[in-house]
Amino acid sequence: MEPHVLFSENDDVRQRIADGDEAAFTELFRHYYAQLRPFVQRFATTGADAEEILQETFVRVWLSRDKLPGITNLRSWIFTVASRQCLMALRTQLNDRKKITAFRQEAPVSTGEMPVDSASLAEMTLLVAEAVNRMPPQRQRIYRLSREEGLKPAAIAGELSLSVSTVKNVLVIALKEIRDHLSASGHVVSLLYILQHFF
Known part of the structure; x- marks a missing residue:
């Protein structure tokens, strides 16, 4: 098989x-x-x-x-x-x-996920919130609808009268902004880790 x-x-x-x-x-x-x-x-x-x-x-x-x-x-x-x-x-x-x-x-890229203790996770959560608050209003709203309300891209697109591809692209941009903000603050973690914990 x-x-x-x-x-x-x-x-x-x-x-x-x-x-x-x-x-x-x-x-x-x-x-x-x-x-x-x-x-x-x-x-x-x-x-x-x-x-x-x-x-x-x-x-x-x-x-x-x-x-x-x-x-x-x-x-x-x-x-x-x-x-x-x-x-x-x-x-x-x-x-x-x-x-x-x-x-x-x-900016060397980590090839694996670094262990994150509870204190680091708490700090990262604050940094993510900071990164989200800095986003343009529409990007911020799309991120919050995805993360906080658990809506899928198609549902977000319907609610905001956008195309599904636009919503997905905005979420990818938001993810990169969050990763860059975390990296600039000394938290180098994989995209998958950020995706699972903050998306």
Whole structure:
């Protein structure tokens, strides 16, 4: 049996993820991470770049989780998402190589999730609130509807008369702003950790 069969054919697992089950999503992350990494590394310049692409891929998967029950070949779909992230990364490298080089020198990226004790988590929670309060009103509202009210992108889009893709893009931007604010304050954690605890 192929290792991806559980997620490509098990409707229950996909439905649990679509319903926001973080434990099921973590299973999917661990399952596909190892499969995606060799593919992503073909396009990434460094290990840190590969990690960034992988994290962004799973952020996109999470934000599109409502689609999972209707996807026939989940593995193929996830690889397509990863391919798009690789393409975006390559375009960024070509258009802004100097800026990326400077960023790598000044802000090393963690390749794993650092242990976070309760005191650090409390501080991070305050920093996240600070980052959210600094966001433009619409971005802040979309984040709060997602995080505090648990609405899916489609529901948020309907309430605010926006497209679902716009809502998803805004949530990705919000996630990056939160991560950057945490990093600037000395908390370097993975995107997945931020996604699971603050999204």
